[in-house]
Amino acid sequence: MSVISFNDLALTGWFPGHMLKAGRQMQEIAPLIDLVVELVDARLPLSSRNPRFHELLPGKPAMVVANKADLADPAASRRWQRWFEGQGERVFFLNAREPGDPDRLVRFWERTAHEEREKRGATQALNRPVRVMIVGIPNVGKSTLVNQLCTEKRAQVGPRPGVTRQNQWIRLRGDQVELLDTPGVLWPRIRDKEHELRLAMIGSIRDEVIGIELLAEFIWYELSRQPARVDWSLYDLAACPEYPEEMMAAVARRRGLLRGGGAIDHIRAAHALVKDYRDLRLGALTLESPPDPTAC
Ligand SMILES: Nc1nc2c(ncn2[C@@H]2O[C@H](COP(=O)(O)OP(=O)(O)OP(=O)(O)O)[C@@H](O)[C@H]2O)c(=O)[nH]1
Ligand SMILES: [Mg+2]
Known part of the structure; x- marks a missing residue:
């Protein structure tokens, strides 16, 4: 029986062209944004982060939302929560399909955006809704979260990577927050085969590709x-x-x-x-x- 070493296998290099375009559009729109929310998968909190977001959106106030917490081991999620906080990052574990959970998140965003403005020396209140951009790799639940927060179903959702193809602005109940749903974006060079296979396990890379x-x-x-x-x-x-x-x-x-x-x-x-x-x-x-x- 052979001993498997997954890392001996070739990477697929899967990086469809629309992801390059989506990354560019993210960069263009960044000056309008008050807060960047990076959705990751709670089962893979670090390996489902796109290392390129920091380059694309430098210096923007940001936070991490670890979604699909219902699929992860709760004790491990608590360890991850402490780890992120130890790194000085804001993190919020979420089940976007659970009614009520996303509302707690919106209150957190409002607070965070206002704190960030004060930190940057803003003296006047913001006389428009807080603009939040949701980013993340494919299939982590960005559109599901957006749909939970608006009264009508607006964004298309599906258990495959690449469902959202364009940026779309969505104004939330209460008009306090405007959300930008963006297409899932991977990065061109994934570290190793095991990393690629874990991304496939969580549905961020198509099964047929792997x-x-x-x-x-x-x-x-x-x-x-x-x-x-x-x-x-x-x-x-x-x-x-x-x-x-x-x-x-x-x-x-x-x-x-x-x-x-x-x-x-x-x-x-x-x-x-x-x-x-x-x-x-x-x-x-x-x-x-x-x-x-x-x-x-
Ligand atoms: N169990 C569980 N499933 C979720 C959760 N959030 C989203 N999903 C499911 O995950 C799948 C992907 O959701 P989408 O909202 O389309 O993901 P996306 O990040 O917008 O994907 P792209 O547009 O492809 O980048 C769907 O089948 C959702 O029902 C969650 O918190 N828990
Ligand atoms: Mg989507």
Whole structure:
């Protein structure tokens, strides 16, 4: 049986042209913005940050919103919260699909934007709504958050990367805040294959770009790194299988994905595992730890 080293595999280099354009438009509009809100995925709080946003939007007041907190391990989220605060960053863990949660966030934005203005020496009250730009990599829930905050459904949402293709301004209930929803933007050079595969796990890179079987194998690897948090009974397993092939066989048996003669339907089993992970059937897992655990 081969020992897998995912980092031996080639990166896909996936960076569609519309992302370059979206980055440029972000830069152009930045002077109008009071606060930049970077949405990240709470399961991958650092690796789902686009390192280029700092270059594109230098010196702008900013905060991090770690969305999809319902899919992450709550204890890990608390550690991450302390880590971000230790770095001097404002952070807010959110479930954008939970009514009520986004409203707490808006009050936080209003306070933050006013504090920032005071810090910069502004003496007069702002006589227009606070302008907030929502940025983030694809599929982290930017449009879902925007929709939760406005009365009518405005922004298109979907479980794939690249749903939003254009900037759109949306004025919120109460007229105190104007939000700019932007398309998800990745960056051209991702660090290594494992990083790319984690981005695919959270749906920020298309499954077809990575290949569903490789993605399923990587999910097995991630589950095997924290077996105690996984509900193995979903596939009638007592513990984490030692090899990905055993895992796929268990998925196929449990889901009836066997061909004539008992052969595993690998593609359908891979799709089933990816879907179960994303639908939270295997457990709420955080996929990375803060870089310096002593700092939180
Ligand atoms: N479980 C969970 N799912 C969420 C949450 N927020 C958004 N989603 C789901 O995540 C998927 C992507 O949401 P979108 O709002 O389209 O994401 P986006 O960041 O606008 O994506 P792009 O426009 O492609 O950049 C959708 O299926 C949402 O229903 C959340 O807090 N928790
Ligand atoms: Mg969107």
